[in-house]
Each structure stands twice: as C-alpha cells, then as structure tokens.
Amino acid sequence: MSTARQTRQREVIVQVLQQAEGPLSAPELLARAQVTLPGLGTATVYRTLKLMQEQGEAHAVHLDGEPMYESSGRGHHHHFSCNGCGRVFSLHSCPVALPRGTVYPGGFVVEDHEVTLYGRCPQCAAQQAQAPAPGVTAG
Structure with missing residues (x-):
C-alpha cells in the first residue's frame, strides 16, 4: 500500500x-x-x-x-444519546457545576467528569409527537 x-x-x-x-x-x-x-x-x-x-x-x-x-x-463537552435513532450528539453546555478538585464524601477527588444524557433527538421527538398514541385508532 x-x-x-x-x-x-x-x-x-x-x-x-x-x-x-x-x-x-x-x-x-x-x-x-x-x-x-x-x-x-x-x-x-x-x-x-x-x-x-x-x-x-x-x-x-x-x-x-x-x-x-x-x-x-473540542473542549469540555458532554453527550446526548438518542433512544430513537441511536445517534450520539455533542452538547457544548455543561449541565453539572463540578469543578476539578471537588472532594466527595469518602475522599473521592474529582479530576474530570463526563455526562451522557439519554432521550430523543429533535427529529425523533417530532416523529414521536406526530405518531398516534398506542391503542388509539384514527377515525
């Protein structure tokens, strides 16, 4: 090659x-x-x-x-995993105010953190909103 x-x-x-x-x-x-x-x-x-x-x-x-x-x-960021389509997106805002060096009970010292949120991306949420509720028939 x-x-x-x-x-x-x-x-x-x-x-x-x-x-x-x-x-x-x-x-x-x-x-x-x-x-x-x-x-x-x-x-x-x-x-x-x-x-x-x-x-x-x-x-x-x-x-x-x-x-x-x-x-x-890409700097500090977290992720959103869509339960509908399976895609993973980068989120550029941090939902956790957890500074480096924070000490948790038991002596755990935070050096870094990662957060993954799970749910539905905008496209999957829109599709779900348009779908009829289970057991409901049109007519």
Missing part, C-alpha cells in the same frame, strides 16, 4: 470525525468514510483510529460499553 493512499485514507477519516455532530462508532465512521473512499476497509479504520489516539488527535468515548470516537481538542 502506498504512502499517498494511506495519507488519503487518514485525511478522509479525520475529515469524517471533524464533521460529525458527535462521536461515531468505528462502523459508523467506516460507512461515512466509504462515501468518499469506497475501498476503505475496516482494518484501516481501526489502525488509523489507534494511531490518532496515540498521537492525541482523537479519543474514545465509552457509551453503554461501546467505544465511539471523536476528534480531540
């Missing part, structure tokens, strides 16, 4: 991560990157993600045990 090809693959993967509205699973990343590079393989995505993490360009977010990946350098 030539270096130019590998560079192009990495460029596309970086671009997909940077344009994503939130963290992506490796399969989601692969599917989005294959729109631009149809021949891109799963192993290349995982190798590139590993390298990007080692170089501090990306990091994993663990939601429900599944690693999802996003570009580093």
Whole structure:
C-alpha cells in the first residue's frame, strides 16, 4: 500500500470525525468514510483510529460499553444519546457545576467528569409527537 493512499485514507477519516455532530462508532465512521473512499476497509479504520489516539488527535468515548470516537481538542463537552435513532450528539453546555478538585464524601477527588444524557433527538421527538398514541385508532 502506498504512502499517498494511506495519507488519503487518514485525511478522509479525520475529515469524517471533524464533521460529525458527535462521536461515531468505528462502523459508523467506516460507512461515512466509504462515501468518499469506497475501498476503505475496516482494518484501516481501526489502525488509523489507534494511531490518532496515540498521537492525541482523537479519543474514545465509552457509551453503554461501546467505544465511539471523536476528534480531540473540542473542549469540555458532554453527550446526548438518542433512544430513537441511536445517534450520539455533542452538547457544548455543561449541565453539572463540578469543578476539578471537588472532594466527595469518602475522599473521592474529582479530576474530570463526563455526562451522557439519554432521550430523543429533535427529529425523533417530532416523529414521536406526530405518531398516534398506542391503542388509539384514527377515525
């Protein structure tokens, strides 16, 4: 495999991560990157993600045990996971006022925090609002 090809693959993967509205699973990343590079393989995505993490360009977010990946350098933010469509969005406001160094009872010292909110994204909430209630028939 030539270096130019590998560079192009990495460029596309970086671009997909940077344009994503939130963290992506490796399969989601692969599917989005294959729109631009149809021949891109799963192993290349995982190798590139590993390298990007080692170089501090990306990091994993663990939601429900599944690693999802996003570009580093997005600043302090949290996530919203949609129960309808399964997409994960970045939230750029912090719902928790929890400064570094806070000591919880028992001696737990806070160094950082992550919050994931679960519910329905705007599109899924709108679809749910338009759907008839269960057991209700039109007529």
